[in-house]
Every structure is written in structure tokens, then in C-alpha cells.
Amino acid sequence: MTSGLVLGIETSCDETGVGIVRVDADGTTTLLANEISSSVEEHARFGGVVPEVASRAHLQAMVPAVHRAMTTAGITARDVDAVAVTAGPGLSGALLVGVAAAKAYAAAWDVPLYGVNHLAAHVAVDTLQNGPLPPALALLVSGGHSSLLSVPDLAGPVTPLGATIDDAAGEAFDKVARLLGLPFPGGPHIDRVARDGDPSAVAFPRGLTGPRDAPFDFSFSGLKTAVARHVEALERAGTPVPVADVAASFQEAVVDVLTAKAVRAAREHGMDVLCLGGGVAANSRLRALAQDRCDAAGLVLRVPRPVLCTDNGAMVAALGAHLLARDAAPSPLALPADSSLPVTEVLVG
Amino acid sequence: MLVLALDTSTSTVTAGVVDLPESGAPVVRAQRVSAGARKHGELLMPHVLEACAEAGVALRDVDAIVTGTGPGPFTGLRVGMVTAAALGDALGTPVHGVCSHDAIAREACATRLSGNMVVVTDARRREVYWAGYDAEGYRITGPHVEAPAVLVERLAGFPSVAAAGEQAAVTGLPVIGPATPGPAGLVAVAADVLRAGTDPGPLRPLYLRRPDAVEPGARKRVSA
Numbered sequence: 001m002t003s004g005l006v007l008g009i010e011t012s013c014d015e016t017g018v019g020i021v022r023v024d025a026d027g028t029t030t031l032l033a034n035e036i037s038s039s040v041e042e043h044a045r046f047g048g049v050v051p052e053v054a055s056r057a058h059l060q061a062m063v064p065a066v067h068r069a070m071t072t073a074g075i076t077a078r079d080v081d082a083v084a085v086t087a088g089p090g091l092s093g094a095l096l097v098g099v100a101a102a103k104a105y106a107a108a109w110d111v112p113l114y115g116v117n118h119l120a121a122h123v124a125v126d127t128l129q130n131g132p133l134p135p136a137l138a139l140l141v142s143g144g145h146s147s148l149l150s151v152p153d154l155a156g157p158v159t160p161l162g163a164t165i166d167d168a169a170g171e172a173f174d175k176v177a178r179l180l181g182l183p184f185p186g187g188p189h190i191d192r193v194a195r196d197g198d199p200s201a202v203a204f205p206r207g208l209t210g211p212r213d214a215p216f217d218f219s220f221s222g223l224k225t226a227v228a229r230h231v232e233a234l235e236r237a238g239t240p241v242p243v244a245d246v247a248a249s250f251q252e253a254v255v256d257v258l259t260a261k262a263v264r265a266a267r268e269h270g271m272d273v274l275c276l277g278g279g280v281a282a283n284s285r286l287r288a289l290a291q292d293r294c295d296a297a298g299l300v301l302r303v304p305r306p307v308l309c310t311d312n313g314a315m316v317a318a319l320g321a322h323l324l325a326r327d328a329a330p331s332p333l334a335l336p337a338d339s340s341l342p343v344t345e346v347l348v349g
Numbered sequence: 350m351l352v353l354a355l356d357t358s359t360s361t362v363t364a365g366v367v368d369l370p371e372s373g374a375p376v377v378r379a380q381r382v383s384a385g386a387r388k389h390g391e392l393l394m395p396h397v398l399e400a401c402a403e404a405g406v407a408l409r410d411v412d413a414i415v416t417g418t419g420p421g422p423f424t425g426l427r428v429g430m431v432t433a434a435a436l437g438d439a440l441g442t443p444v445h446g447v448c449s450h451d452a453i454a455r456e457a458c459a460t461r462l463s464g465n466m467v468v469v470t471d472a473r474r475r476e477v478y479w480a481g482y483d484a485e486g487y488r489i490t491g492p493h494v495e496a497p498a499v500l501v502e503r504l505a506g507f508p509s510v511a512a513a514g515e516q517a518a519v520t521g522l523p524v525i526g527p528a529t530p531g532p533a534g535l536v537a538v539a540a541d542v543l544r545a546g547t548d549p550g551p552l553r554p555l556y557l558r559r560p561d562a563v564e565p566g567a568r569k570r571v572s573a
């Protein structure tokens with residue numbers, strides 16, 4: 001196994017992330033730096049991420065973030081053995097900034113470039129906290145993705161088992177937050193107000209849970225509409241909206257479906273480990289219910305701490321470290337940014 | 350002085366290795382240029398390395414980097430700018446940004462014109478980026494982003510003898526010079542600061558437009 005230091009760059013959405021990870025000869029990975037520069041506040045008044053605003057912010061933040069990461073890690077350019085970057089999926093203009101920067105660093109330092117899959121990186125980040133990952137079922141949920149993946153091996157092919165057919169889970173949180181007059185991004189605010197609410201106050205629908213529905217796909221669009229109808233009916237009747245109860249009931253509907261499908265997928269695919277990732281994995285109710293259901297099903301639950309769940313450079317460096325350790329063939333400097341990179345492609349060759 | 354020059358502000362992807370002598374005009378040692386490109390991000394870094402290889406130099410031999418800062422369509426423009434910034438950071442080499450239109454004008458005015466000129470490039474959405482220059486290629490006005498018809502009206506107040514740039518034809522003036530920024534023009538614009546060893550300021554892209562984004566209005570009702 002090759003040991004070394006990997007610098008990882010992530011710009012697929014609104015976070016400019018630079019992480020540095022060391023991989024030792026025995027395959028152990030260690031996080032040395034995880035610098036994040038977020039443009040989330042610039043998007044708040046638009047109620048969602050504006051791609052051009054994100055891309056502009058990446059250009060300004062990119063090089064300073066690399067500087068800070070190297071300072072934090074206490075390393076110099078000579079110490080870097082590979083550069084990894086999110087090649088997709090994500091916002092194309094945003095991805096392009098990170099990919100171009102990664103190529104420049106890799107070429108200037110004369111080290112391998114690894115263009116990697118953002119979703120696989122969300123899974124790989126878990127190894128920084130919880131050690132080597134056995135074959136696992138991964139549930140990735142954020143503002144951009146909601147996927148169930150079978151991950152027999154981090155560097156190997158990933159099999160998608162299901163995904164959202166409409167809104168991403170995080171998107172539903174944002175839209176419902178807006179309905180309830182809560183700020184963007186909605187996830188943390190719903191989580192907070194839901195703690196004082198009754199999750200069984202309103203029986204919101206569980207999307208795609210019928211016997212004939214795709215067992216591992218998700219749908220949150222109908223749920224979002226149901227919440228809107230409920231709120232509008234209350235407003236029409238002149239009744240104050242019980243924000244905490246609605247938030248808790250909505251959140252329960254989302255995490256109920258997510259965890260039920262994830263546990264079922266793990267069992268059906270013979271996996272003993274369920275791994276959570278993505279910004280929504282920071283949701284306290286999702287973590288709690290996933291733990292309960294994994295315990296009941298005899299599964300091991302692995303959840304990285306919240307700062308590693310949201311988009312960051314450490315996850316890209318972690319995946320790059322596993323690829324370097326196995327002497328994976330680097331990506332060419334003609335590497336494209338691919339906004340719809342399929343999850344089956346962990347490393348873009 | 351060995352200078353790496355990049356520009357991705359137009360549909361052309363340009364990378365060149367340029368010698369800047371102590372006096373006189375820059376000399377292009379090698380360049381790679383792809384016209385009509387849509388894949389700026391895929392082409393630029395290979396172009397840089399190919400130009401270096403042809404010039405027989407390594408990236409670490411480069412004394413300075415010059416990059417066009419636009420105006421230009423944003424996505425492509427950022428590829429050149431972030432590449433230049435990251436290369437400069439990785440190599441410990443200063444990076445100078447120059448207005449891409451200035452680079453076109455400087456080459457177009459290599460021999461002094463008899464009057465003013467304009468540089469016009471494609472801004473998409475039925476608009477053009479344009480800037481006005483004196484007979485030696487020094488900018489007097491702009492860069493602006495406007496409809497071609499508006500530019501033609503403005504020319505009444507900025508009488509010009511020629512136009513350069515990929516959209517020069519919209520002016521009806523005689524077309525001269527390069528259609529897109531070239532390595533020699535980019536380095537010529539920065540020649541004085543390069544020779545003086547002046548610390549470059551921060552790289553600022555010339556977007557000229559705000560991002561397209563609208564703040565959400567009142568919520569749309571879902572129930573009838």
C-alpha cells in the first residue's frame with residue numbers, strides 16, 4: 001500500500017472545501033485539515049442556492065482555502081502526494097472551479113490527480129472518524145441528493161439501489177421551512193423547532209411506501225404539497241399555525257421513510273452496516289431514529305459528526321487517500337467536470 | 350523573463366509561453382489555441398503543459414503568470430482565472446490579471462492607428478462586451494455590456510477607425526487585429542508591471558453583470 005498526503009477539493013454546491021488527509025501504509029486515514037468557506041448566507045435571501053452566486057464565491061475562496069488547509073495541517077507543497085477533487089455530480093459551473101484548481105495544483109506539484117464522485121466521497125469520509133469501512137449500505141441525504149447505495153468497497157464500484165424521483169430530502173426541508181416562515185437553509189431550523197413539537201400531531205403521507213412502489217426510491221414532493229395544504233387550510237380558517245407540531249410531523253414523515261427503506265435495503269442486500277452521510281444526516285431526529293431501527297434490526301450504524309456530513313474537502317481527500325493507497329490510476333488533466341456523473345463511477349479515469 | 354499567459358474569456362482557449370525581454374515586444378515561444386471551444390475546463394491545463402513542452406520549459410521555470418480577467422461569459426472566464434491563481438499559488442509565482450479586451454487592442458494597435466478603435470466580444474444573450482481605445486491601444490472607455498445596436502449609437506460619440514474582437518463586425522467598421530486575446534497581447538499589457546516587479550493586486554473578474562437570481566415573491570398556493 002502507498003502511504004502519503006492527499007489534498008481534497010470540493011466545490012459541487014455552495015461550500016468551497018479543502019481537506020488534507022494522511023493515509024498510512026496500513027491503510028489508516030487521518031484528518032489533518034478541513035477548511036470550509038461557505039456562501040450559504042449569500043443564497044439565503046433567494047431561498048435556495050443560486051449557481052452563479054456559488055460559482056463566483058468559489059473563485060474567490062479557492063486559493064485562500066488551500067492556504068488555510070496547508071497551514072492548519074502544518075505541511076508544505078512538497079509534502080502533498082496527490083490531489084483529489086469532486087468531478088461530479090453537482091452544479092456544473094461550481095464543479096468547474098474546483099476541477100480547474102485541482103488540475104493546476106496537481107500539475108504544478110507534479111502529483112497524481114484523482115477526479116472523484118461526490119457521493120462516494122460522502123461515504124468515504126466516515127473512515128476518518130470510525131476507521132476502515134466494511135461492506136455497507138449508505139443513505140446519503142442532502143439538499144442535492146437522496147440516495148441509497150450499496151458500497152461493498154470504497155475504491156470499487158458503487159451500486160445505486162434507489163434515489164429520489166422528485167425533490168431531494170434537504171430541498172423538502174428548505175421548502176417546508178419557508179412555508180413555516182423559518183430561514184434558509186431549512187434543515188437546522190426545522191430540527192430545532194421540531195424538538196418542541198408533537199411528531200404525531202399531523203399524519204402526513206409517507207411517499208412511495210405502497211406495496212407496488214419502488215422499494216428503495218424516495219419521493220418528497222407530495223409530502224411538501226401536503227404540508228402546504230395543511231398550512232393553507234389553517235390560515236383560511238384563521239387558526240394560528242402550530243409551527244412546532246407541523247415541523248415535527250413533517251420531519252417525522254421524512255425520517256420515517258428514509259430509515260425504514262435504508263434498514264430494509266441493508267437487510268435485503270446482506271449488509272451489516274448502515275452508513276449515513278450528507279447534510280440531512282446532521283438532523284438529530286434522523287440520527288436517533290436510524291439508531292433505534294438499526295439496533296432493532298441488528299445493524300451497526302455509522303454516522304460521521306455533522307461537520308463531516310455536510311459537503312467538505314475532507315471527504316474528497318479521504319476518498320483520494322483510499323485511491324492513492326491502492327495505487328489507482330490517476331485521472332487525466334483533460335478531466336471534465338460532470339454535473340450528472342453516475343454514482344457507479346467512483347474515480348473518473 | 351519567462352511568462353505563462355492564459356485567457357478563457359472568449360470561445361477561444363489560449364495558453365502561451367512568452368519571453369518578455371528587458372525592452373521591446375514580448376516574443377511568443379510556444380502557444381496552444383483552440384477556437385470555438387466549449388470545453389474550456391478540459392482543454393486549458395493540457396494546453397498549458399503542451400505549450401511548456403514545446404517551449405522546452407517546466408512550469409517551475411515560469412517567472413510570472415498573466416491571465417485575462419474578462420469581460421467574458423462567466424463559466425469559461427473562471428476556468429482561466431482559477432487556473433492562473435492556483436498555478437501561481439502552487440509555484441510561488443506572481444499572477445497578474447489584465448483586461449482581456451486590452452490584450453486584443455494592444456495587438457491590434459501594434460502599428461499605431463490613425464484614430465480610436467473599439468474591441469467587441471460576445472456577451473451572449475444578444476449583447477456584446479465592448480471597450481474603446483486610443484490609436485496606441487490604451488483604453489479610454491469601458492468595458493461595457495450592451496446590445497450591438499446601442500454600441501453602434503455610442504460610436505457616434507466615440508468616432509473610431511477600426512474594430513477588433515470576435516464580434517467586431519457588428520460595428521460596421523473595418524475589422525483589424527486578433528479576434529480573441531493572444532499570449533503576446535496579454536503579456537504586452539502587463540509588461541510594465543512585470544518589468545518593474547510590482548506586486549500584483551488581487552485578481553478580479555470583470556463580470557459586468559449581476560448573477561441572475563430573483564428573490565422569491567409571495568408564496569404560491571397549492572390548494573384551489
Ligand SMILES: [Zn+2]
Pocket residue numbers: 118122142144278279310311
Ligand atoms: Zn453532498
